[in-house]
Amino acid sequence: MRPSLGRRTWRAAGYALGGGLLAFLVIPVVALFVTGSPADWLAGLRHPITAPALLLSVVTTAGSLGVLVVFGTPLAWWLGRSEARVARVVETVVQLPIVVPPAVAGLALLLAFGRRGLLGPLLQGAGIDIAFSTIAVVLAQVFVAAPFYIQAATAAFAGIDENLLVVARTLGARPATVLFRVALPLARRGLIAGAALAWARALGEFGATLMFAGNLPGRTQTLPLAVYTALESDVRAAQALAGILVIIALAIIIFLRPRRGRHRR
Amino acid sequence: MTVLAANIAVRLGALDLEVALEVDARGLVLVGPNGAGKTTVLLAMVGARRPARGRITIADDVLFDGAGRVDQPTEDRGLAYLPQNYALFPHLTAVANVAFGLRGPRAERLDRARSLLDRLGVGAVADRRPGALSGGEQQRVALARALAPSPRAILLDEPLAALDVESRASVRAFLVAELRTLQRPFIVIAHDRDDVRAFAAPVAVIEHGRVVQRGELAGLEAAPATAFTARLFGGPPPG
Numbered sequence: 001m002r003p004s005l006g007r008r009t010w011r012a013a014g015y016a017l018g019g020g021l022l023a024f025l026v027i028p029v030v031a032l033f034v035t036g037s038p039a040d041w042l043a044g045l046r047h048p049i050t051a052p053a054l055l056l057s058v059v060t061t062a063g064s065l066g067v068l069v070v071f072g073t074p075l076a077w078w079l080g081r082s083e084a085r086v087a088r089v090v091e092t093v094v095q096l097p098i099v100v101p102p103a104v105a106g107l108a109l110l111l112a113f114g115r116r117g118l119l120g121p122l123l124q125g126a127g128i129d130i131a132f133s134t135i136a137v138v139l140a141q142v143f144v145a146a147p148f149y150i151q152a153a154t155a156a157f158a159g160i161d162e163n164l165l166v167v168a169r170t171l172g173a174r175p176a177t178v179l180f181r182v183a184l185p186l187a188r189r190g191l192i193a194g195a196a197l198a199w200a201r202a203l204g205e206f207g208a209t210l211m212f213a214g215n216l217p218g219r220t221q222t223l224p225l226a227v228y229t230a231l232e233s234d235v236r237a238a239q240a241l242a243g244i245l246v247i248i249a250l251a252i253i254i255f256l257r258p259r260r261g262r263h264r265r
Numbered sequence: 266m267t268v269l270a271a272n273i274a275v276r277l278g279a280l281d282l283e284v285a286l287e288v289d290a291r292g293l294v295l296v297g298p299n300g301a302g303k304t305t306v307l308l309a310m311v312g313a314r315r316p317a318r319g320r321i322t323i324a325d326d327v328l329f330d331g332a333g334r335v336d337q338p339t340e341d342r343g344l345a346y347l348p349q350n351y352a353l354f355p356h357l358t359a360v361a362n363v364a365f366g367l368r369g370p371r372a373e374r375l376d377r378a379r380s381l382l383d384r385l386g387v388g389a390v391a392d393r394r395p396g397a398l399s400g401g402e403q404q405r406v407a408l409a410r411a412l413a414p415s416p417r418a419i420l421l422d423e424p425l426a427a428l429d430v431e432s433r434a435s436v437r438a439f440l441v442a443e444l445r446t447l448q449r450p451f452i453v454i455a456h457d458r459d460d461v462r463a464f465a466a467p468v469a470v471i472e473h474g475r476v477v478q479r480g481e482l483a484g485l486e487a488a489p490a491t492a493f494t495a496r497l498f499g500g501p502p503p504g
Contacts, residue, residue, distance in 0.1 A: 163352035166313045169339035170346045171366030172414055181365075185356045 032246060036239050044240025052218045053226035053241065060134060060222060061202045064141035068149045068198055073191070076150050077183075080157030091154065098147045105143055106211025113139070114212075136213035137220050141202035148201050152194025156187035193256055200252045204245065266290060269344075269418045269450040273319030273329075275302070275309050282306070282474035288418070288450045292466035294482075295454045298493055302474045303454045304349075307420040310452075311346045312339035323417050323450070345416035349423045351407035353395035359406045360391040366414040381409045385443075401432040408443065418450040425460050437463050458497055470494050 036044070044050065079091050097105060111117045114131040115124065123130060130136050160183055168178045184191070206224040213220035215229060223245055230238035272285040282302040286293065295303045308314040310321055310328075318331035323344070328337045353362050363378035364371075382388045387405045390398055398406065404424060411419055424440060425433055441463050444451050455461045461468060462482065469479040470491065478490040482498075489495035 161350070161352060162313075163348040163350060164354060166308065166311065166339065167346055167348065167352045167410075168354075168365070169313070170311050170342070170344060170416075171410065172340045172368070173365070174338075174340055182354060 029246060032239065032242055036236060040236040041240050041243065044234070044236040044238075044243075047230065047234060047237035047240070049217065049221075049226050049230050049237055050241060053221050053223050054244065056134070056137070056218065056221065057203060057223040060137045060141060061199055063138045064145060064202045065195060065199050067138065067142050068146055069195060072146060072149050073153060076153030077157050077179075079150070079154040080160075094150050095147050097144050102144055102205065102207030103211055106140060106208035106213075109136070109140060109143060109208060109212040131212060132214040132216065132220060134213075134219055137209055137222060140208040140212045141205045144205050144208055145198040145202040149194040149198035152190050152197065153187065156190025156194070157183065159190070160186050196252050196256055200249060203248060267324045267417065267450055269310070269323045269452075271306070271310055271319070271321045273306075273309055273316040273321060275305055275314055275316045277305060277314065280305060280474055282309075284471065284474070284476050286452075286469060286476070288452055288467075290448045290450055292444060292451045292453065292464060294461050294464050294466050294468045295452060295471060296456070296461060296468060296494075296497060297471035301471045303471055304422055306471070307346060307422055307452065307454070310342075310420060311344050312337065312342055343414075343417040345411035345414075345419040347407055347411050347419070347421040347424055349426055351395075351403050351427070353398075353403055353407055353410070355395050358392050358394055359387065359398065359402075362395070362406060363410045363413050366410060368414075378409070378413060381413055382406065385409045386439075399432070400428045401436045404428065404436055405439070408440065412443075412447070416449065418452075419444070419447070421451065421453040423454050423456060426456060441465070458499065461497070 075090075075094075079087050079094070100108070110131060113119055113123065113136075115129065117131075130139065164182055164186070165178055168182045169175075173181065203222075204224055205222070206228070209220065209222060209225060210228075215221050215225045217229075221229065223241055227238050227241045227245070230241060266289050268287055268289050270285075270287045273283070275282040280300070280302050282305055284302070284306060286306065295306065297303050305314055309316050312328070315336065316329060316331060319329070320327065320331070321329040323342075327333070327335045328342050328344075329335055353359075354365065357365065360375055360378045360382060363381055364374040367374040367377055379388065379391055382391045382405075385405045385408060387402050387409070390402055390406070395403055395406070404427070408424075421440075425437055428436055437460060444453075444464070451466075453464055453466075455464065465482070467480065468482055468485055470477050470485070470493065472491060472493060478485060478494055485494055486498040489498060
């Protein structure tokens with residue numbers, strides 16, 4: 001009897017601990033949706049701060065995702081296929097934005113690309129003023145989201161059997177053809193997953209944006225910054241904006257849920 | 266008669282490979298212990314591993330020359346390569362795999378690929394993906410894909426290793442017959458005594474990156490130069 005009782009106690013304790021954390025994670029999200037009436041939601045969505053912030057978030061995250069895919073895919077290809085030691089070093093460096101606090105990232109961006117930053121004189125000489133512009137929003141998003149795309153894309157490319165690439169070449173395919181007809185289709189699942197995660201991270205970007213781009217309505221005030229601003233004047237608007245972000249986040253999680261690969265061998 | 270010749274040195278991690286091989290339409294069977302460098306020889310020939318020095322030619326065409334700075338890209342060498350795992354493109358159907366190496370309008374390429382699969386006895390599975398094929402079927406599809414662009418020579422890395430005992434003998438007979446009809450130089454890596462005999466071609470033994478013995482099968486069986494060769498052919502150990 002004793003061991004069975006002990007086991008039951010342990011199991012109950014396990015349920016209580018795990019369930020407690022689960023409740024802690026779910027309750028705030030539920031609160032976000034149940035504490036406002038539909039009328040409040042409607043009012044929040046019609047609030048003047050909402051539409052520009054939503055539009056700016058859509059535009060800037062599309063931009064940062066585009067930059068990431070165009071610049072990040074070749075880098076991930078090299079990281080995934082190279083056996084050079086320097087590739088492993090670069091792989092670690094690329095992870096840096098995950099562990100750097102976003103506010104620190106924003107400050108670092110400012111000190112690098114701001115008017116009085118490291119590259120400031122150079123950029124000003126070329127007539128480019130990045131800080132506190134929409135471009136700065138995109139750059140902040142690229143900085144914080146890059147590891148998520150590069151990591152997933154690197155793993156996807158590293159998982160391709162080298163023989164497939166060699167055989168494709170022996171069949172007369174140029175490197176570019178091999179990339180588009182063999183490598184990218186095989187890495188597709190990982191690339192899309194990485195892009196979705198990176199996009200979600202870019203959409204939620206707050207700290208680095210605030211430091212490097214400021215909080216200017218219509219220019220740098222994205223959805224998360226709008227939530228922060230609206231909270232000071234109109235909780236309903238903040239809540240509606242937050243609701244939009246959570247719904248998008250849920251959609252991404254459902255989209256990314258583990259599925260059985262069809263092509264895997 | 267077309268001859269494929271390689272006289273190359275390749276350094277790759279712990280592997281220090283230095284071999285000179287020549288093969289005509291009679292073919293060549295490469296044997297040797299794991300890690301001896303057999304696969305690396307084939308990869309260097311197709312241009313997937315760059316030799317430190319040496320020369321690779323087929324007929325009068327120089328594919329690689331370390332001194333003359335010739336290094337034709339893989340796609341221009343016209344050599345077919347069949348890796349041990351066949352490396353069929355998992356996202357393409359069998360017929361699309363075969364059509365990959367063909368040129369011309371899409372419909373025409375697929376037609377040619379389909380008739381090639383028919384000829385090799387796997388027309389029935391043309392529209393299946395590799396994951397849904399048996400080992401023997403995969404091997405035939407891979408062979409069809411390798412032959413489709415009319416390669417000047419064909420390099421096979423343990424083409425029978427992935428097969429079970431039942432299909433092995435029939436696939437082997439089929440493969441040997443195909444290679445004979447082809448009348449092109451071929452190199453096949455083998456591990457199994459029966460396989461080596463079936464290809465009925467000159468044999469080269471590679472150990473630790475060097476060719477330690479070469480010649481006709483009968484000669485190797487009668488007088489194996491190393492313990493490995495003796496074990497493989499079951500002859501008397503070297504004296």
